[in-house]
Amino acid sequence: MNKIMVLGAGTMGMGIAQVFAEAGKTVLVRDIADAFIQRGEGVLKKNLEKKVAKGKITEEQKNDMLSRVSFTLELADAKDCDLVVEAAIEVLDIKKGIFKELDEICKPETILASNTSSISITAIAAATKRPEKVLGMHFFNPAPAMKLVEVIRGARTNDETFQAVYGCAKEIGKNPVEVGEAPGFVVNRILFPMINEAIIVLENGIASKEDIDTAMMYGANHKMGPLALADLVGLDICLAIMETIFTETGDSKYRPALTMKKMVRAGLLGQKTGEGFYKY
Ligand SMILES: CC(=O)CC(=O)SCCNC(=O)CCNC(=O)[C@H](O)C(C)(C)COP(=O)(O)OP(=O)(O)OC[C@H]1O[C@@H](n2cnc3c(N)ncnc32)[C@H](O)[C@@H]1OP(=O)(O)O
Numbered sequence: 001m002n003k004i005m006v007l008g009a010g011t012m013g014m015g016i017a018q019v020f021a022e023a024g025k026t027v028l029v030r031d032i033a034d035a036f037i038q039r040g041e042g043v044l045k046k047n048l049e050k051k052v053a054k055g056k057i058t059e060e061q062k063n064d065m066l067s068r069v070s071f072t073l074e075l076a077d078a079k080d081c082d083l084v085v086e087a088a089i090e091v092l093d094i095k096k097g098i099f100k101e102l103d104e105i106c107k108p109e110t111i112l113a114s115n116t117s118s119i120s121i122t123a124i125a126a127a128t129k130r131p132e133k134v135l136g137m138h139f140f141n142p143a144p145a146m147k148l149v150e151v152i153r154g155a156r157t158n159d160e161t162f163q164a165v166y167g168c169a170k171e172i173g174k175n176p177v178e179v180g181e182a183p184g185f186v187v188n189r190i191l192f193p194m195i196n197e198a199i200i201v202l203e204n205g206i207a208s209k210e211d212i213d214t215a216m217m218y219g220a221n222h223k224m225g226p227l228a229l230a231d232l233v234g235l236d237i238c239l240a241i242m243e244t245i246f247t248e249t250g251d252s253k254y255r256p257a258l259t260m261k262k263m264v265r266a267g268l269l270g271q272k273t274g275e276g277f278y279k280y
């Protein structure tokens with residue numbers, strides 16, 4: 001797989017584009033407005049410049065990577081891509097609309113992957129006439145630094161598609177794991193109830209946000225505390241994950257914390273909006 005389209009120039013889309021570019025692939029990033037593309041392109045340049053400054057890559061390698069990443073507003077440009085990785089917003093109907101269009105645009109052999117955090121791959125695939133070529137390729141944030149990719153089979157994903165993406169994840173330097181479809185898959189099913197619980201601990205006045213984060217960093221050896229991690233992921237994504245797990249299982253233990261809902265309504269989404277539990 002040499003030519004990859006990434007849908008969404010947001011937090012994940014740009015990280016995923018960087019990973020593919022670093023692995024020598026040609027990447028086309030699509031977003032829906034020029035402002036998002038400008039922002040995404042700026043983030044990519046800054047990240048690669050940091051790597052040059054740290055001596056991890058040369059100026060020449062940076063320029064080579066940048067020359068292989070281009071941007072477009074047209075979904076129709078997916079027509080000659082071998083793999084599409086969708087990293088648009090975490091809303092089932094939006095994802096279904098995107099996959100339906102992609103199915104009409106892409107060549108028959110193109111694999112359509114979603115980076116969804118929790119949504120059913122089977123439901124997304126059902127919007128296409130090629131459900132056997134649809135699966136989850138779930139990267140973790142920040143994608144260039146995190147080694148895991150969950151490769152998720154929908155009910156109708158075939159083995160050839162699964163093996164191609166599993167192999168591709170290895171080729172780009174990640175550690176893939178095979179995951180069967182379930183709300184939240186593996187990591188998020190375990191991680192987000194923990195983040196949700198941290199928010200409830202804060203709501204209950206048991207400790208301050210700083211002390212909750214310090215407790216989990218030094219008491220459980222986590223790299224970041226759960227509230228800082230929620231800010232990194234985005235409160236809107238955290239809420240979407242908890243709502244999917246809660247709705248799909250019907251189990252009240254997954255009910256999203258009210259504070260999380262309130263913060264999303266107020267636009268306090270974390271790092272991407274400049275304020276969440278902390279200010280940025
Ligand atoms: C929501 C979902 O569906 C699933 C998810 O993603 S859940 C969230 C999963 N992510 C986590 O749990 C992240 C936990 N935090 C961490 O691992 C670390 O704190 C961190 C990687 C974010 C930062 O690590 P750190 O050691 O404190 O900082 P730093 O030394 O600056 O960064 C380490 C590396 O990550 C890279 N990095 C950090 N932030 C980055 C970013 N936003 N974009 C690209 N690369 C980044 C750095 O460039 C650095 O790379 P090198 O080793 O090549 O120099």
Ligand SMILES: NC(=O)C1=CN([C@@H]2O[C@H](COP(=O)(O)OP(=O)(O)OC[C@H]3O[C@@H](n4cnc5c(N)ncnc54)[C@H](O)[C@@H]3O)[C@@H](O)[C@H]2O)C=CC1
Nearest residue numbers: 007008009010011012030031036087088090116117141233
């Ligand atoms: N934030 C995180 O930590 C992680 C998020 N994810 C998943 O990745 C996806 C993207 O999340 P983020 O990057 O955090 O969101 P984000 O909000 O940072 O970026 C989403 C981008 O998609 C664009 N977009 C919206 N509709 C589009 C369309 N039809 N075509 C192309 N682009 C479109 C938006 O304009 C925006 O730039 C979601 O499904 C999320 O659940 C997965 C792993 C980690």
